[in-house]
Amino acid sequence: MDNILSGIKPTGQLTLGNYIGAIKNFVKVQNEGETFLFIADLHALTLPIEPNVLHDNSRDIAAYYLAAGLDPKKANIFLQSDVPAHSELAIILQNYLYMGELSRMTQFKDKSAKMKEEAIGLGLFAYPVLMAADIVLYDSKRIPVGEDQVQHVELARDLVKRFNNRYGDVLVMPKAEIAKVGARIMSLSDPTKKMSKSDPKGDIYLKDDLEVIRKKIMSAVTDMVGKVKYDPVNQPGVSNLMTIMSSLSGKSFDEIEKEFDGKGYGDFKRAVADVVCNELAPFKARYEEVIKSGLVDEVLSRGAKRANEIAEKTLKRVQKAVGLYSK
Numbered sequence: 001m002d003n004i005l006s007g008i009k010p011t012g013q014l015t016l017g018n019y020i021g022a023i024k025n026f027v028k029v030q031n032e033g034e035t036f037l038f039i040a041d042l043h044a045l046t047l048p049i050e051p052n053v054l055h056d057n058s059r060d061i062a063a064y065y066l067a068a069g070l071d072p073k074k075a076n077i078f079l080q081s082d083v084p085a086h087s088e089l090a091i092i093l094q095n096y097l098y099m100g101e102l103s104r105m106t107q108f109k110d111k112s113a114k115m116k117e118e119a120i121g122l123g124l125f126a127y128p129v130l131m132a133a134d135i136v137l138y139d140s141k142r143i144p145v146g147e148d149q150v151q152h153v154e155l156a157r158d159l160v161k162r163f164n165n166r167y168g169d170v171l172v173m174p175k176a177e178i179a180k181v182g183a184r185i186m187s188l189s190d191p192t193k194k195m196s197k198s199d200p201k202g203d204i205y206l207k208d209d210l211e212v213i214r215k216k217i218m219s220a221v222t223d224m225v226g227k228v229k230y231d232p233v234n235q236p237g238v239s240n241l242m243t244i245m246s247s248l249s250g251k252s253f254d255e256i257e258k259e260f261d262g263k264g265y266g267d268f269k270r271a272v273a274d275v276v277c278n279e280l281a282p283f284k285a286r287y288e289e290v291i292k293s294g295l296v297d298e299v300l301s302r303g304a305k306r307a308n309e310i311a312e313k314t315l316k317r318v319q320k321a322v323g324l325y326s327k
């Protein structure tokens, strides 16, 4: 069975996009191979963040992982910063990725677009280098991510090809896996933009009360067409709500279109809100139980122990390949 790796950066409160595009898939794949799920706290430092916020968000993600049904016996849950090999490997791998390719990364362009050049941190630019290190450390072939992270995984693949061409079969080739439905959940207020934890407009937060979630869905932007139809170009708002409904209920777009044929957007939105709240109500209750249980510390330390074992081996292999060894 192939190893599986993914992560979430603790830059803000998790959104329904993170839940559908990432966490739900993690729960599925944990039975299919040894799974490494890290909380990307080093990546979170690439944009300004308060220390207590970073710390609290990191532990919160671990609690949400557990609440979603991730089993620490199957999935190793850990903080990226608890495994020093991530940083050490990134220092080596940065020599095999180039400025041109890093400057073409969409995430870098989006996040730096409104910043003055003097204020753009090197870490933000070099983000994909650290991410490539994250990916290759666990010899993972399978990388379940939302659509926005595919470009970074592709760059990691280029790096592996380049590195192995030069040094032999040292690194395992990873591959991004995206969900068939729900790989890109859009903002409810601007459905042409991705729902993003660092951009509060149009977000549904997992922390939101169910009533707030209901209100947000009821006031989601739709259109003047007046028909529930999957057409992301002409009806992005309705299509986004259909995606949310489909990925949580398992109904196909065809089934949803038939169910709401001749009905108004009010009925449709109420049904979407029901599906979302039915899914999140037990999840939120489990999250509260996890917080009360005090399990998070133990899970993180057990996960880091196993992650360090594997990561150290890969780091040694890379160091040896490039000539960094004493005997």
Ligand code: AQP
Residues within 6 Å of the ligand: 007, 008, 009, 010, 011, 012, 015, 017, 018, 020, 021, 022, 040, 144, 145, 146, 147, 148, 149, 182, 183, 184, 185, 186, 194, 195, 196, 197, 198, 199
């Ligand atoms: N809107 C989304 N739809 C589907 N999947 C999504 N993901 C994020 N937003 C959506 C997936 O969640 C995982 C964790 O993401 P991340 O924390 O590593 O960073 P991100 O992709 O940049 O997510 P955010 O929420 O937009 O974070 P910020 O605002 O900090 O940049 C990834 O698998 C991602 O694809």
